[in-house]
Amino acid sequence: MPNVIEALQPTLEGAAMRAVFALPQPLRRLIAGPPIRIDDQELALDAQLLLKLQKLTGQTGLSAETAAKARAGMARATKITAGSPVPGVVVAERSIPTDDGDLPARLYRPREVTETGPLLVFYHGGGWVIGDLDSHDDLCRFLAKHAGIRVLSVDYRLAPEYPFPAALDDALAAYHYAVDNAADLGSSSDAIAVGGDSAGGNLAAAVALRTTRAGEQKPVFQLLLYPAVDATRRRRSRELFGNGFLLTDHDMTWFMEQYSPQESTLADPRLSVLLADDHSDLPTAYVVTCGFDPLRDEGEAYAKALSDAGVPVVARRFPDLIHGFANIRPVGHRFEEALFEIVGTVRAALELHKG
Template sequence: MSKLMNRVPIPVQAGFARAVFGLPTPVKRLIAGPPVRIDGQELALDAQLLLLLDKLADHELVRGTPEQARARMARAVPLASGPPIEPVAVRALELDGVPARLYTPDEDTDALLVYYHGGGWVLGTLDSHDNTCRYLAREAGVKVLSVDYRLAPENPFPAAVEDAVAAFRHAHAKAADLGVDPDRIAVGGDSAGGNLAAVTALVTTRDGGPAPAFQLLIYPGVDSTVRRRSRELFGDGFFLSSADMDWFCDHYCPEVDLRSDPRFSVLLATDLSGLPPAYLATAGFDPLRDEGEAFGAALAAAGVPVTVRRHRDLIHGYITFLGLGTRFREATAEAAGALRTGLALARR
């Protein structure tokens, strides 16, 4: 099946996927099979259908070399992300040598989100999260600065952290050039990008600032030293696997002793007080679920205003599946609303 699908042009595959997701609910249920229920949660039909299509196409998030995995991701992105979201103005930038892309919505705004894409610190590009950034810009009414930080294994830990922090500091220093209020700059990201956003907030706060005004953390990886229950429950068959997580960590931080560094496992930071307010979302069927929620609890215990939201019916990666069905967009819309509110409250 995978060899056959590889011969089909991407636009045709994308059209087929959208057609399947556009079928009546009873038909989609018939195709997807009986509901999946684990840990008191029922998997969303859209998520179950996506996993089935992935299985039929023999798709794996990581397989082979990083170069091969990147090529597969590049082919897969148009299938799930959907057509470009408009109206959003886009232009390329460079932040102290770090490539970036600025998204400006069709409304006046002086708020900015510095965004770090997911991909396990090994995969992901400005293009892989283009529609995600477009969506957040339009729906949250903020400018979005997407950061093309260095990837592993060519640039192992802490290269991505260095780029992430440098990008935020550059955005703050050049706020006037970007047309934004330096007191209304948030950091955000999904998965590994959520990790980098949280680490950037920690590093800049502990250094005495300037620090972000808000954190948008979407199913972040925050502790690579402990295997929690959700990793055992959802480590196989739910898009991101336990084996994938090992592959990513081995490439990003091959020195195991360094994985307890709070710039990698931010949950292990001895002091989280004073960090900016946060919206932290997890997915119920995600091996990263429990560590993300543990980080949310740690933020709250440190006195940080935080909203922790578990989307009980979703899987890892949902913020990049905007072109399929409706459930993934619903969850992403909630994140956009939280971002809009968080930065509105940051206005001085």
């Protein structure tokens, strides 16, 4: 019986969370507490309510004593926040061969999309340590359905078992696989985009940089959701939002220690893409940041570096949101509202490329 109760616990917590979010606005505000304002920004009520509920349940961050415990924590959180699957999306399991073994992958296609079209190779976030195909299943379904594109989600190797640059090696291999097998994936080699959130955004940016500098077929577009792009500096946003806003300062240090334990590698542009000598000629980028995110300032610095180098960039800060909001879409209306704006921009960018 204890095992049954333990298995049901995330489902019960999820039901309780959705019930709280369904309460009238005055009651939700009462539970969340007074509005939080920092740096001339006000935290969205949905985000503040989520953080309050997490605090009440004892969750303080994304890291743990071991990678295994951190992964279990994320898997549990995914079950708690999960909603009904996004309808109208066809999903197929794939396997990507690499020199280091096969990578599990998942191909998403809107049911109504049957002709050749753009493909987004997506790398999940999680500090290069946690996260998998399931943790980002809802996000990838949503991207596919509402951007009207195919999405190939990649389950790259994780640290500390496989430290830097293993994740990047896998990310590059997955991109090359997509280019080489574009027809089989329902796309064409000149219509492959890359994207990811947080650590996945780092991988997407690094793939775009590496393929461009190597003179290879580069991605047509890069979707960078609150990306990590500089492991060498502590910026102001990390000091302002490094505690109490889901991703903590301790989490960031812990993740980097797992992924890149040697200090000499932190300035490697394959990891700290912001530090690359040349950002010119990179693919058009959509850089999304959040106001209450310790990664905010480095993401915006990267958008500026791209723009200064002549790369077409859309830089969008959601001033009222927190790191990781894309993974908790089913919980709060504000998270989904922001995602609808994101998919609209992605759809428009890819349509302009086709034109």
